[in-house]
Amino acid sequence: MFERLEQVTPDAILGLMAAYRADPDPRKVDLGVGVYRDARGETPVLAAAARAEAALLAAQTTKTYVSSVGNVGFNEQMTQLTFGAAHPALKANRIRTVQTPGGCGALRLAAELLRLAAPGTKVHVSTPTWANHEPLLGNSGLALERYPYFDASTGGVEFPLMMASLERLPPRAVVLLHASCHNPTGADLSEDEWHAVLELIRRRDLVPFLDMAYQGLGGGLEADAFAPRLFAAELPELLCAVSCSKNFGLYRERTGALHVLGSSPGSADAMLSQLARLARGMWSMPPDHGAEIVRRILTDAELTASWQGEVRTMRERVVALRQKLLQQLREYCPQRDFGFITRQRGMFSFLGIGTPEIRRLRSEHHIYLTDDSRINVAGLREENLAYVARAVAQVLKS
Numbered sequence: 231m232f233e234r235l236e237q238v239t240p241d242a243i244l245g246l247m248a249a250y251r252a253d254p255d256p257r258k259v260d261l262g263v264g265v266y267r268d269a270r271g272e273t274p275v276l277a278a279a280a281r282a283e284a285a286l287l288a289a290q291t292t293k294t295y296v297s298s299v300g301n302v303g304f305n306e307q308m309t310q311l312t313f314g315a316a317h318p319a320l321k322a323n324r325i326r327t328v329q330t331p332g333g334c335g336a337l338r339l340a341a342e343l344l345r346l347a348a349p350g351t352k353v354h355v356s357t358p359t360w361a362n363h364e365p366l367l368g369n370s371g372l373a374l375e376r377y378p379y380f381d382a383s384t385g386g387v388e389f390p391l392m393m394a395s396l397e398r399l400p401p402r403a404v405v406l407l408h409a410s411c412h413n414p415t416g417a418d419l420s421e422d423e424w425h426a427v428l429e430l431i432r433r434r435d436l437v438p439f440l441d442m443a444y445q446g447l448g449g450g451l452e453a454d455a456f457a458p459r460l461f462a463a464e465l466p467e468l469l470c471a472v473s474c475s476k477n478f479g480l481y482r483e484r485t486g487a488l489h490v491l492g493s494s495p496g497s498a499d500a501m502l503s504q505l506a507r508l509a510r511g512m513w514s515m516p517p518d519h520g521a522e523i524v525r526r527i528l529t530d531a532e533l534t535a536s537w538q539g540e541v542r543t544m545r546e547r548v549v550a551l552r553q554k555l556l557q558q559l560r561e562y563c564p565q566r567d568f569g570f571i572t573r574q575r576g577m578f579s580f581l582g583i584g585t586p587e588i589r590r591l592r593s594e595h596h597i598y599l600t601d602d603s604r605i606n607v608a609g610l611r612e613e614n615l616a617y618v619a620r621a622v623a624q625v626l627k628s
């Protein structure tokens with residue numbers, strides 16, 4: 231049965247993680263997988279999460295099933311975190327939320343819903359987009375197409391080209407947009423640009439699909455949720471996948487949610503019932519542990535304040551690292567403009583260097599980044615900033 235299956239290469243990001251772990255060189259630097267790292271290079275359990283988890287373990291009396299839509303208290307809290315407690319779409323009772331196994335589960339669940347609603351639907355994704363969007367959405371049977379997004383010459387968004395391309399889409403085409411902290415480029419839309427995209431989506435009758443995996447790590451918890459709040463206030467329908475991996479540090483607990491906005495409370499209810507059935511057919515029920523940790527953090531004023539402080543610390547560290555990396559690159563590589571590094575937001579930047587140089591960074595300097603030149607800025611440390619900048623200068627020179 232399985233003899234004809236061929237060996238496949240590992241996923242690029244996960245393959246890089248494994249190669250980094252196997253490298254014995256003490257100088258090695260991991261700028262690959264998108265996980266936050268502190269000044270010691272560790273990915274800590276957040277203090278608020280550890281306290282919520284201890285309380286959860288002390289209080290939990292059963293491990294019985296929860297439900298296909300997950301932890302209802304978590305879903306309520308996540309809805310408020312994404313949209314704000316007083317959002318008009320909440321008052322109109324048009325938002326429904328389903329807990330999912332991570333942001334990946336939310337993306338996949340949304341893809342299944344799209345396929346159910348309109349089997350021939352195409353999802354339009356940015357060039358480039360997170361590598362895993364392709365299998366997560368495509369494996370459900372949806373076709374993916376690309377719209378222009380990143381401008382390598384400025385390190386920003388090719389906004390006029392992107393808009394011209396979206397303008398040509400047929401009605402009901404689905405447009406996937408990164409709500410904040412674009413992965414892999416770090417190049418985000420401005421608020422004015424979001425307004426322009428909103429107008430285009432409305433005029434062309436497109437279906438917006440937001441992916442928000444880094445809320446809080448770009449401009450702050452409120453600022454990063456600008457797009458879902460704007461779209462949910464102005465549009466009839468919306469899909470929004472969110473993740474608690476980075477901002478709650480719950481990576482391996484697989485904690486995320488899918489928000490859907492229906493054109494009426496009845497339509498939202500129907501969407502929710504379909505999502506529950508789809509979830510039941512894929513994973514039956516999402517894992518509760520991380521969701522209950524998040525629920526406890528967000529329903530306790532002291533834990534919420536402590537968590538918000540930790541998110542601020544993560545964000546400020548990444549912003550400071552961006553400035554320091556730029557300084558070092560200016561010193562070692564004055565002939566090249568890396569100014570985009572401090573304009574981009576979130577954990578990622580695109581260095582804009584070629585594959586041969588990236589391979590040499592890995593083989594000669596033990597610096598790991600993905601082949602598209604994405605770096606996880608949070609993987610840098612005071613101690614290795616100069617080492618990394620010097621290595622980049624060296625591979626660019628020779």
Ligand code: LMR
Nearest residue numbers: 243262263264265362413
């Ligand atoms: C990344 O982009 O590196 C993260 O989102 C982790 C992953 O699963 O790829």
